Amino acid sequence: MAEQSGKILLLEKDAQTANAIADRLVAQGYYVEISEQVDPSLDGDIDDDVDVVLCDLDLPDISWEGVFEVLSERQQEVSAIMLSSHEQVVDVMTALRLGFRDFFHKPIDDWDALLSSVARCAGESRLRRENAAYRAKLEGTNAELRGTVQVLEQDQQAGRHVQMRMLPQSPVDIDGYRFSHSVIPSLYLSGDYTDYFRVGEGHAVFVISDVSGHGSSSAFVTVLLKNLLARKRSDFIHRDDYTIMNPVEMLERANRDLLELGIGKFATVVMGVIDLDRSTLRYSIAGHLPLPVLVTPKGATYLHGAGTAVGIMEDAEYEEHAIELPAQFMLALFTDGILEILPPDNLVDKERFFLEAFSGGLRTPLQVSHRLGLDQIETIPDDIAALYLERKA
Numbered sequence: 364m365a366e367q368s369g370k371i372l373l374l375e376k377d378a379q380t381a382n383a384i385a386d387r388l389v390a391q392g393y394y395v396e397i398s399e400q401v402d403p404s405l406d407g408d409i410d411d412d413v414d415v416v417l418c419d420l421d422l423p424d425i426s427w428e429g430v431f432e433v434l435s436e437r438q439q440e441v442s443a444i445m446l447s448s449h450e451q452v453v454d455v456m457t458a459l460r461l462g463f464r465d466f467f468h469k470p471i472d473d474w475d476a477l478l479s480s481v482a483r484c485a486g487e488s489r490l491r492r493e494n495a496a497y498r499a500k501l502e503g504t505n506a507e508l509r510g511t512v513q514v515l516e517q518d519q520q521a522g523r524h525v526q527m528r529m530l531p532q533s534p535v536d537i538d539g540y541r542f543s544h545s546v547i548p549s550l551y552l553s554g555d556y557t558d559y560f561r562v563g564e565g566h567a568v569f570v571i572s573d574v575s576g577h578g579s580s581s582a583f584v585t586v587l588l589k590n591l592l593a594r595k596r597s598d599f600i601h602r603d604d605y606t607i608m609n610p611v612e613m614l615e616r617a618n619r620d621l622l623e624l625g626i627g628k629f630a631t632v633v634m635g636v637i638d639l640d641r642s643t644l645r646y647s648i649a650g651h652l653p654l655p656v657l658v659t660p661k662g663a664t665y666l667h668g669a670g671t672a673v674g675i676m677e678d679a680e681y682e683e684h685a686i687e688l689p690a691q692f693m694l695a696l697f698t699d700g701i702l703e704i705l706p707p708d709n710l711v712d713k714e715r716f717f718l719e720a721f722s723g724g725l726r727t728p729l730q731v732s733h734r735l736g737l738d739q740i741e742t743i744p745d746d747i748a749a750l751y752l753e754r755k756a
Contacts, residue, residue, distance in 0.1 A: 369414035369485040371395045375446065376419055380469055384417065387474055388481065413441060414488040415481050420447035420458070442484035444477075529589050531558055537567045538639045540754050543728055547700075547737065547747040554581030554630075555698045555748030556588055562599060562607055565640050568592075570613075571750045572632040573651065573698035575672075584621065584628050584674075591617055610634040610647035614673055614681045618649075621674030629674035633696055637752075642688045647681045649673050653702060653714055656721050657686075658693040663721035665714075666694075693725055694752040700745035701735065728753075 371393045375381035378399075385395040396413075399422075445458035448469045458466045464487075465480040467473075534543035542559040554574035562568050572588055574581040595613065598604035606612045613634055621628065633655055635646035648654070650672035654665040666686070671679040697717075705713045720734045728751040732738055737747070 368392045369394070369489070370412055371481065371485075372413045372416045373397045374416065374418045374422060375399070376422055377469075380446075380471075384471065384477075387478065391478060391482075393481070393485075414485040416441050416443040417481075418443055418445055418463070420445055420449070442488050444480055444484060529556075529585070531560065535559065537561050540567060540637065540639070540752060542567075542569060543751045543753075545728075545732070545737075545749045547740075547743060549577060549700070549743050549746050553746045553748070554585065555700070555746040556585035557696075557748050557750045558589065558592055559750070559752075560596065562596065562636075565638060566608060567637045567639060568596075568607060568635070569637075569750060569752060570632065570634045571651070571696045571698065571748060572630045573700075573746070573748070574630040575628055577746065580626060580628060584624075584626075584630060587620060587624065588617060588630070588632075591620060608636055609683075610636060610645060611681045611683050614647050614649050614670070615679075618673040618676075618679050622677060624674075629672045631672045631699070633668075637688070643685060644688055644694075645683055645685045647683050649679075649681060652699050652710075653697055653717050656695045656718060658695065658721045658725055659689045660691055660724055662724075663718055665718065688754065690754070691725060691756045692754055693721075693728075695721065695728075695731060696750040698746060698748045700743060700747035701737075701749075703744045704736065704740060704747075725755075 371388050373381055373385060373388075373395055375384065375397065376399050381397045381399075385397055388395050393414075443463050444465045444467065445463040446467050446469055447458075455466045464484050467477055467480075471477055530544065530546065531542070533545070534541050536542075537559075544557045544559075546553055546555055546557070548555070554577060555572070556574070557569075557571045559567065559569035570588070570592065572585070574584040591613070592607070595604065595607040595616070599607045606616065614632060617630070617632065621630065630649075631651035632649040633646065633651045635644055637644050646655070646666070646668065647670065648666075648668035649670045654668065656663055657666055666684070668682065668684050670681045673679070701717065702710070702713045705716050707713045707716050717735075720731060726734075728749070731751075732749070737749075
């Protein structure tokens, strides 16, 4: 039999029997402690590092049932083997009922069986200690993780607060045009961004973008876009730089900035410039879906446009489109998170369903939100941002 290791407590009143058993166990590599009696309260008798207890059934003044109750109260599991000079069925049943792993009659005549039983019990004890140590380690790790998650959540909440402060007021009226928006993040932070503002005396600019992915890295890109708009708006005021008035040039600049950032992120964008005096809209689209929806008293239709998302190709090209704005209209722009929650299974049917939500004439943003079910969802797979531009007679 292979040499074992472990600690054995031998409770045996007969010294000759105790020595014989101890010799056999020591030869197998075990450390053996011998005691002729055990305190029923177990004060200091059974250490936590004991692997197996070999017990004489007939120790004086001891109730093994009471011993096992104390062990249970101490949440100390011990693999125990009963030894008895009486080979009676009632003794065997008593041992098994109390939770002893095995029962051997004295004098021992099958040493191999006893040593095999001890080895099995020692293995069980080691496994319990390993599991307990592993469980304690997991609990410690989980406590650390909970602390880390709490810090991350606090950071995310702070980031969300900052990101919400980046968004414009809603609604905002600019010379008869009303701008409003809503953003529903799937996480604390959103990769969706929208903005609108006056440029000079006769123009207004709006933008909606959807950054790939979720969470912090996508939110950082919205900061980059916000910074680009702020710089170009400042350049218009202080340097007579008209880039902010040119949707194509703005998309080209955003494309370069995002590629130079080198974080593997891209963004779909719709940018528009409204001539407030002439009631015209010039806009460019960079890979954005769904397309903007123009709603008039005559019905709803998608605006045309295409282009590569910014941050993918260095030589990406963008087109400018121009339309005259009706006396009454609503222009609705959404990020593609809206398509994720629509009932149809394929993109073509989703786009048709989305457009039908605007049928029946002019509606308010609140009515559109209700028809799309945005006021009923609890969780969403992707961020959803909406930008509305309205003019009423």
